[in-house]
Amino acid sequence: xxxxxxxxxxxxxxxxxxxxxxxxxxxxxxxxxxxxxxxxxxxxxxxxxxxxxxxxxxxxxxxxxxxxxxxxxxxxxxxxxxxxxxxxxxxxxxxxxxxxxxxxxxxxxxxxxxxxxxxxxxxxxxxxxxxxxxxxxxxxxxxxxxxxxxxxxxxxxxxxxxxxxxxxxxxxxxxxxxxxxxxxxxxxxxxxxxxxxxxxxxxxxxxxxxxxxxxxxxxxxxxxxxxxxxxxxxxxxxxxxxxxxxxxxxxxxxxxxxxxxxxxxxxxxxxxxxxxxxxxxxxxxxxxxxxxxxxxxxxxxxxxxxxxxxxxxxxxxxxxxxxxxxxxxxxxxxxxxxxxxxxxxxxxxxxxxxxxxxxxxxxxxxxxxxxxxxxxxxxxxxxxxxxxxxxxxxxx
Amino acid sequence: xxxxxxxxxxxxxxxxxxxxxxxxxxxxxxxxxxxxxxxxxxxxxxxxxxxxxxxxxxxxxxxxxxxxxxxxxxxxxxxxxxxxxxxxxxxxxxxxxxxxxxxxxxxxxxxxxxxxxxxxxxxxxxxxxxxxxxxxxxxxxxxxxxxxxxxxxxxxxxxxxxxxxxxxxxxxxxxxxxxxxxxxxxxxxxxxxxxxxxxxxxxxxxxxxxxxxxxxxxxxxxxxxxxxxxxxxxxxxxxxxxxxxxxxxxxxxxxxxxxxxxxxxxxxxxxxxxxxxxxxxxxxxxxxxxxxxxxxxxxxxxxxxxxxxxxxxxxxxxxxxxxxxxxxxxxxxxxxxxxxxxxxxxxxxxxxxxxxxxxxxxxxxxxxxxxxxxxxxxxxxxxxxxxxxxxxxxxx
Numbered sequence: 001x002x003x004x005x006x007x008x009x010x011x012x013x014x015x016x017x018x019x020x021x022x023x024x025x026x027x028x029x030x031x032x033x034x035x036x037x038x039x040x041x042x043x044x045x046x047x048x049x050x051x052x053x054x055x056x057x058x059x060x061x062x063x064x065x066x067x068x069x070x071x072x073x074x075x076x077x078x079x080x081x082x083x084x085x086x087x088x089x090x091x092x093x094x095x096x097x098x099x100x101x102x103x104x105x106x107x108x109x110x111x112x113x114x115x116x117x118x119x120x121x122x123x124x125x126x127x128x129x130x131x132x133x134x135x136x137x138x139x140x141x142x143x144x145x146x147x148x149x150x151x152x153x154x155x156x157x158x159x160x161x162x163x164x165x166x167x168x169x170x171x172x173x174x175x176x177x178x179x180x181x182x183x184x185x186x187x188x189x190x191x192x193x194x195x196x197x198x199x200x201x202x203x204x205x206x207x208x209x210x211x212x213x214x215x216x217x218x219x220x221x222x223x224x225x226x227x228x229x230x231x232x233x234x235x236x237x238x239x240x241x242x243x244x245x246x247x248x249x250x251x252x253x254x255x256x257x258x259x260x261x262x263x264x265x266x267x268x269x270x271x272x273x274x275x276x277x278x279x280x281x282x283x284x285x286x287x288x289x290x291x292x293x294x295x296x297x298x299x300x301x302x303x304x305x306x307x308x309x310x311x312x313x314x315x316x317x318x319x320x321x322x323x324x325x326x327x328x329x330x331x332x333x334x335x336x337x338x339x340x341x342x343x344x345x346x347x348x349x350x351x352x353x354x355x356x357x358x359x360x361x362x363x364x365x366x367x368x369x370x371x372x373x374x375x376x377x378x379x380x381x382x383x384x385x386x387x388x389x390x391x392x393x394x395x396x
Numbered sequence: 397x398x399x400x401x402x403x404x405x406x407x408x409x410x411x412x413x414x415x416x417x418x419x420x421x422x423x424x425x426x427x428x429x430x431x432x433x434x435x436x437x438x439x440x441x442x443x444x445x446x447x448x449x450x451x452x453x454x455x456x457x458x459x460x461x462x463x464x465x466x467x468x469x470x471x472x473x474x475x476x477x478x479x480x481x482x483x484x485x486x487x488x489x490x491x492x493x494x495x496x497x498x499x500x501x502x503x504x505x506x507x508x509x510x511x512x513x514x515x516x517x518x519x520x521x522x523x524x525x526x527x528x529x530x531x532x533x534x535x536x537x538x539x540x541x542x543x544x545x546x547x548x549x550x551x552x553x554x555x556x557x558x559x560x561x562x563x564x565x566x567x568x569x570x571x572x573x574x575x576x577x578x579x580x581x582x583x584x585x586x587x588x589x590x591x592x593x594x595x596x597x598x599x600x601x602x603x604x605x606x607x608x609x610x611x612x613x614x615x616x617x618x619x620x621x622x623x624x625x626x627x628x629x630x631x632x633x634x635x636x637x638x639x640x641x642x643x644x645x646x647x648x649x650x651x652x653x654x655x656x657x658x659x660x661x662x663x664x665x666x667x668x669x670x671x672x673x674x675x676x677x678x679x680x681x682x683x684x685x686x687x688x689x690x691x692x693x694x695x696x697x698x699x700x701x702x703x704x705x706x707x708x709x710x711x712x713x714x715x716x717x718x719x720x721x722x723x724x725x726x727x728x729x730x731x732x733x734x735x736x737x738x739x740x741x742x743x744x745x746x747x748x749x750x751x752x753x754x755x756x757x758x759x760x761x762x763x764x765x766x767x768x769x770x771x772x773x774x775x776x777x778x779x780x781x782x783x784x785x786x787x788x789x790x791x792x
Binding site: 296302 | 698
């Protein structure tokens, strides 16, 4: 096993306690206190620095992710009855208002459940799979697990044309596959397997692993791409050259959880190091949101901003793959990413983390939750990190 | 007439010469040299700092706007044959590849004209109206003017449901009208009237003026809104509270060009001062891209970035309305905005302007053109400013 010297051991132990305190004393209480919509069911996610609500719309990604998270805490940490209750408040809202007549999940709803944005985005359905699967196990209700499986099957049928009538891309003239979908397929397969115990999802995990290794990781140029052409190339255009280091970090630790093959783990560790080295901002620190593989301009104005979830995923990927492959460079990355992120993102006054920093690390937004930031990346990262740190600290 | 003291006169005169030099020696030559696609027709707009091409896709907004701009230079400045030729290279490309079977304009095409993104965005058609109208007069081809009128009529029929099948909003549960569409309606009416000489477009101009005065300008709270509820309210949600100062500046100078009513002009001047005071960044200078009317978080990550077009429109609106209403505060705003923008946006090494600065005024992107930045706002602003400055300097 990895040889951890006493200074590192001390630091890792302090960070473990810091993460546990942050998760249980700050992050979870913030969402328990401010996000439960006792009037209409579901969750309020547009929360200002102090938890006050600045918008009441309900975004399906975040509704489903919060159900998953409360259920996951119940399943994994301890069977705390209020976590199950908070999860069920979300599930009831989803059951009542979540889908259109065909069973596709809306993108956004009003506070009272009336739909605002049509089901154009299949990720809403994907996060619903996570929610129903994890809640199914927590509640012990087989109908919920069955629903997770049914939604997942429906996604399987829609996935060749996920946007359906809302698709604006004319794919016969340029077909581009995105990394994001492989990532969520992997996540669904892992969560379904964990909660149903059904091993048939292993084949999806193997397929996605293959696809990421062969298609998205470019071993010649040391790049992990976000997009892929139909012929397996990375088209030399803005779209084709786009990189998103946060996605890469996230998928690499998903992949690392699904294998104990040391050669595979080494490949993931290598891809992670390429991504961190390329994604690290040498001027201001932190990991870029988007990059162009050739250093050319991207079409994203927010490319150089520093996002909480990117840093959560990067910290945990470095920790997990550093631990699993005994790679000291990755443990150094873990410390560097932690040290940069902690003082900038954590709000020691009102709890939780800020979500968005400017390129230079100054705070860009005061919000704790919004249209895209909910109760998901941050608590998941803290939970995973605590467990991995415990394993590391157990070894003598 | 306005009393301009000799110091101001000197500064205005220097700025006039600076703008003329920038327009004719830097901006126009940059696009003439780098953007004409002699292989496939149309224009390349994704241009790096030095003019090199980093993406060859053709975005309909920018194709049409560049046709308008070259035609406008020909019509307004002098009948320079190469400007007409450059415009005709764009028109031929539009004629050949611009629309689908139904006559709706695509959003994006490959370099060779094959469509990439379906006609989901009616602004593509609106900019095509500007292109055909202005080119029609420049070329003297009545078929081109007829086409402008026909596309405009088609937009009139589509405008109640501009996104058609691509619409994701479920408007029965929340209907929100955007300022942007009023703005482009005004712009189309002005350009059609100017190029066809047909005064029937005056009624649109009057209607839009009324709507902006009554619906979007909130005289109680000194705010010009970007969005409007169906009942004329400004819904208290992220969408409803969104402000975009650059749009306001742009539409106010459009409106000012269409009236000589001194009371109306004073209203526009007042609305402009509210917008500039609210939109000015007191920490770093410059005008914000987006704001929330209550100071709450917006859902736009790029809200505090400083964009070239916002500053072009703000500078010119302050100049024109300052001149027309003899408002010294606005002339001060003109100087302040010019002084802030010039050293930050102008590239004295390779010509043209940078497009995107971070919140703190540092350069965010090296590009001169992209998916959204083309040959439009900047040369139009310089041209308009030179003319207005000449008028101001003529008065003794």
